[in-house]
Amino acid sequence: MSSTDLSIELTGLGLENPIILAAGVLGTTGTSLKRMAGEGAGAVVTKSIGSEPKEGHPNPTMLKLDCGFLNAMGLPNPSYKDFRKELSIASEGGVPVIASVFGAHPDEFQEIILGLEGASAYELNVSCPHASGYGTVVGTDPVLVEEITRAAKRTTDVPVWVKLTPNVTDIVEIGEAASRGGADAVVAINTVRSMAIDIHSGYPILGNLYGGLSGPAVRPVAVKCVYDLYKALDIPVIGVGGIGSWQDAVEMMMAGASAVQVGSAVYDNVNIFSEITSGLSAYLKANDHCLDDITGLAHRKVEQ
Amino acid sequence: MSSTDLSIELTGLGLENPIILAAGVLGTTGTSLKRMAGEGAGAVVTKSIGSEPKEGHPNPTMLKLDCGFLNAMGLPNPSYKDFRKELSIASEGGVPVIASVFGAHPDEFQEIILGLEGASAYELNVSCPHASGYGTVVGTDPVLVEEITRAAKRTTDVPVWVKLTPNVTDIVEIGEAASRGGADAVVAINTVRSMAIDIHSGYPILGNLYGGLSGPAVRPVAVKCVYDLYKALDIPVIGVGGIGSWQDAVEMMMAGASAVQVGSAVYDNVNIFSEITSGLSAYLKANDHCLDDITGLAHRKVEQ
């Protein structure tokens, strides 16, 4: 493997590079996903898709803050029935297309996965409100996460990734549940519970009152989650949260990420994927490293 | 009450203004605390004090990141036996001095509180590793938080505040436990679990490998915690996390904070207390508001 080769095998999928478009960002339509593939993403994840059409929360749904972004989109999507066509258009981009799916219970995940056949892999977004639990989300309950993962694995032969929320006391417990359920990889992290209030009026700014923080502000949080998950799990960890440069990608990989996803940073530049891959490639070459050398390096340094 | 009067009564303490120095920041010595009182803090919280001398974690213990600060001091302190003298020096500052105390179980909290007599109030830092629990901290266990709070209340007649960690699935559950235990107020939030890795070498930068995030990055997280706590509890909520301007203080108060604490922002300017109070005072005057008008305003707007 030449040191500037960025291609990886991730849960059985071949990626030309490990920089992936994150779920919910420029992933509403097939052509938008195709465009991101053209901008150099090694794979693309769709907007999270559910079983019924959903308009999402009222606007404002997203805000740029000093140090990141706050959003509460509310999982808007046209349902898998309508998204199927978009998926096949996205595939024309020539990179793996991962369908992000969400639901409130195992059956719902199964229904959506079946309805979205043809994805290269499925990413289970377990951030949906817990049907029975009050105020909590599915992803905070290890039992449910394990069941959902197992159900998804039974439903499809392609890889299943589980996207984890950082809004738990112990993310490793949830990661382990996913792993027990048969997940091929975990993806960490989704956004961090947050809120902003308009001081001119006293109103919470988001239509949903509160939302999730992403971007630079959450990168140190994501690095810690990825570090802990890598240490505890035997399956690959895909790092996401605040990555906006090749340096950020390297840090996340050293924490243990086999690949990374980029979401909010498209704000600065949709060409961020090529930018990161070329920086990463130059870094590896200059240091005579390959990707395997840096994934999890922090753990090997600590053990020394 | 004239609109520029910032004095408040907080859990029975009289404060000239609601801007308080946060625990662990410039609070190692009595004279440093006195200096912060002189810079305009309405009250000061000491470094967290334990039962035995502790050197803390090896350096690096603190790092400025793009959007905040990462620290893992490791609760260095000379023990309450040696800190007593500092406390009485701090009192010369003329503002309430709140002793932050930490321990692993109720008895330890009691011992320290008794050993640190003379504080205007005690802030229970329940971020110490759980003696019995593996890898978790006291503050993630509602039963223990309730017991510790109750023990503290039995030990002293002055107010007891409980400082909460955001690194839990549901901070309200912990806040309710503190409230049941008799807490006079809750303080939210402590730092957010985070990590940074040196991409030149692969080493985690902090001596403790990981630490806690503070500063602007965590403000939206703190606002959400304060909002939820205010909604659920009948006792005052003291907001802390990323406050560095009067606007930030107003936002936190609108979320529900009766007073705020300022930690990391002393980095920019130790005079931050006067800066915030004069901005706040001008804001209240311009809008013909008093502090009561803005505390929790976001809730009243939402209910409208």
Add this chain to the structure above:
Amino acid sequence: MRPVNAEITEIIRETPTIITLRTDIELDAAPGQFVMVWVRGLDEIPMALSHPGSITVQRVGEATEALSRLEVGDSIGIRGPFGNGFEVKGEGRGDGDGGGGGNGEEYGDEKGNKIMVIAGGVGGAPLLPLAQQAQSLGLDVTILIGARTADELLFEEYFSKCGAFSVATDDGSKGHHGFITGAMDQFNLAGFDQFYICGPELMMKSVLDILQAAGLEAMAQLSLHRYFKCGIGVCGACTIDPSGLRVCRDGPVFSGDLLIKSELGKYHRDATGKKIMF
């Protein structure tokens, strides 16, 4: 950025369905850029700036209805300006400032001086500052505005001061009787160097078809309307087929040759992302 507080200082009743809200803020924006207007506690919607501190709102649903009920002294939240805006090309300016959805071709002294502005309904909102800027740059401006009926013609008085001016009304109550496309017949389109268009999508599509028939689609800049969520180019709600471009960030102004090959006039998407056929 967080929303800026904008207090309403004046309310101008433009037509029976359209008002202009003047506020106490001034934004440094190019014509065609938009802001996200937050009606607190209700919704946030995109609006063009009809003036550095004004929006011009047509009542069509809940949020615009709420805006129409505001009084002087009330306030709204404003984020922006966002998007690219129209590119004004003329001898008066070689600096290319103002962004622009068009191609980056250079216009010589001979070219770029004669422009046509075609506004349908509230589409006049982003086009008024464009027409005013073009006039002040010394361009030869021709304006066509259309509406359902004479009462609904927007900014008639202002536009008429910016250059040659024609109107069309569907019901014939003023000017050309019929659609605005009919009013285009009277002009030698090939004599114009740039067309600036904003209005209902089917009207824009008809206008663009006419321009394409004359081989002029590349000389058109159109401001598109799609459902916006984030407004800042991240969520993907507003992307158009087949380019995948974001109307809120890569637009809202696009060149005609890009749009002629697009979903324009065929479908748009609702808040769920589902296609809605026109």
Add this chain to the structure above:
Amino acid sequence: MRPVNAEITEIIRETPTIITLRTDIELDAAPGQFVMVWVRGLDEIPMALSHPGSITVQRVGEATEALSRLEVGDSIGIRGPFGNGFEVKGEGRGDGDGGGGGNGEEYGDEKGNKIMVIAGGVGGAPLLPLAQQAQSLGLDVTILIGARTADELLFEEYFSKCGAFSVATDDGSKGHHGFITGAMDQFNLAGFDQFYICGPELMMKSVLDILQAAGLEAMAQLSLHRYFKCGIGVCGACTIDPSGLRVCRDGPVFSGDLLIKSELGKYHRDATGKKIMF
């Protein structure tokens, strides 16, 4: 800021216990400012810059031991420069740049030209760039350096090129036999405009006592050593009594009149915050 990677390019054996590590980075620092030196996986400690890209390290414990074992090509992490640095006052510079713990008094043409630099042991590290800068500004520089024994005199050669130069050794192996304070006797202290001092705390205290006896304490700038944790003025580990000032941020350089009323020479604090008497 995160630590910058600094690769060791040269190692200079200054004395049996002191080495200088030259690195491939250059920091724009005032004399007396410090950096936090990260020995990865072990510790991070404060060090003065003896040159824009160099630190000069005395082996006293684990971290300095580890630094002493580094080889050319090894690397360390550097954060900084931090702290205020010495204020160099002289006719050559009226801009006041370089921070400074001293008071802000103006020095006329007659004053500020004659300075004394007093370095004890590794205290010479921050004082060498100070002496060199003072000399290049045309100041009249007198240097006193002291050490336990002749072998341990730091930067003797460099200092001797910066001005009038005397040494003192505890064991009399070179220069004045005895403490550096003894070597001060030969000078008319009142003839100096500013004193720059760094060395072991008790030595600094003795020097300051002598200056105070001569009423000159306000003309002294001393670089203090306290236990640093954060290094950036937030944690409070390094504050001094009774001012509550932070050595890492408000210092490490303080004026003598401030320090004479302080804990200097009485006690310092260990990593727990406990007072340790001298």
